[in-house]
Each structure stands twice: as C-alpha cells, then as structure tokens.
Amino acid sequence: LLLLFKSICPVFGHGQLESPRSRNWYAHQKGTEGSTAGVPPKEYCPHCLNFNNAGIPGVCGANNGHDYNEWLDSQGTRMPWESQATYLR
Numbered sequence: 001l002l003l004l005f006k007s008i009c010p011v012f013g014h015g016q017l018e019s020p021r022s023r024n025w026y027a028h029q030k031g032t033e034g035s036t037a038g039v040p041p042k043e044y045c046p047h048c049l050n051f052n053n054a055g056i057p058g059v060c061g062a063n064n065g066h067d068y069n070e071w072l073d074s075q076g077t078r079m080p081w082e083s084q085a086t087y088l089r
Helices: 002-005 023-032
Strands: none
Touching: none
16 A cells, blocks of 8 residues: 555646647747737746736736736737637547
C-alpha cells in the first residue's frame, strides 16, 4: 500500500486554455512590455484569470490590471478579432 501512494504524482490547481489560444495565453506568448500598436501588454500570469472586471471571484475575464473582456492593445486601442483555430467535423 505504501508503494502505491509513493507512485502518485502531485497535481497543480492552476491551468489555462492553450488551444485554441485564449486572450490571456496569447498575451503571455505575444505580448509586449512596451507600447506597440496591435500588440497586447505582456501577461506574466496566464493561469490567474479568476475574476472579472467587477471583482467577482470565480467569474473569469480580468487579471493583474488586464481586463480581457475589454481586449485592448498596449496603447489602449481595441484589438481586432483574430481567430486562433477553426474546427471542422
């Protein structure tokens, strides 16, 4: 029985949507620390998207001052829609 418990791997409770890329994962991969038109601010905690712009816990949409419900680039301009994947049957 002890050997059975020894083979159990630890798990972590944070996660993020990587495929198709969510807005926060896109900002993690493609974001900038500077100010560039059409490029979102860099996201350093893509798995921390756990409240919304009203501050309600458990409702996703905002993180670290980045509100992904308002998809803005690093200059404060609305980001264009860019599909991250297309699924066919």
